[in-house]
Amino acid sequence: MKIDLAGPKQRGFAMGLNEAAGYGAVAITALATGYIAEQAGLRPEPFFLGIAYVGLASVFLFLCRRDAPPMPITRASNRAATNDTHKQSLSTKEIFILTSFRDKAFRRVHKLAPRQQSE
Numbered sequence: 796m797k798i799d800l801a802g803p804k805q806r807g808f809a810m811g812l813n814e815a816a817g818y819g820a821v822a823i824t825a826l827a828t829g830y831i832a833e834q835a836g837l838r839p840e841p842f843f844l845g846i847a848y849v850g851l852a853s854v855f856l857f858l859c860r861r862d863a864p865p866m867p868i869t870r871a872s873n874r875a876a877t878n879d880t881h882k883q884s885l886s887t888k889e890i891f892i893l894t895s896f897r898d899k900a901f902r903r904v905h906k907l908a909p910r911q912q913s914e
Contacts, residue, residue, distance in 0.1 A: 824844065828841040828844055
């Protein structure tokens with residue numbers, strides 16, 4: 796959701812923040828459960844942290860939730876409108892030709908993808 800809220804120019808930055816926050820949370824949780832397991836044993840105390848996370852997330856969801864702004868919804872409807880130029884049901888062969896040769900965005904992705912060296 797952060798990526799949708801950031802807009803096209805800041806999308807990479809928002810993606811990086813999202814990844815960093817996720818990996819940071821996993822690292823902090825691993826550290827905390829390791830400490831709890833060292834102090835109290837393996838069962839059931841380390842699992843209480845997960846239960847606390849679920850409880851806090853539920854409270855946060857119900858108290859702080861708000862509807863998505865119209866910007867991502869508008870962007871999604873515009874994308875759907877531009878995709879209507881293609882036929883609704885494409886065969887596998889047509890999809891392969893479209894994504895490999897005709898669509899410029901996909902051609903650019905293939906060119907930017909790193910090539911693996913075979914030994």
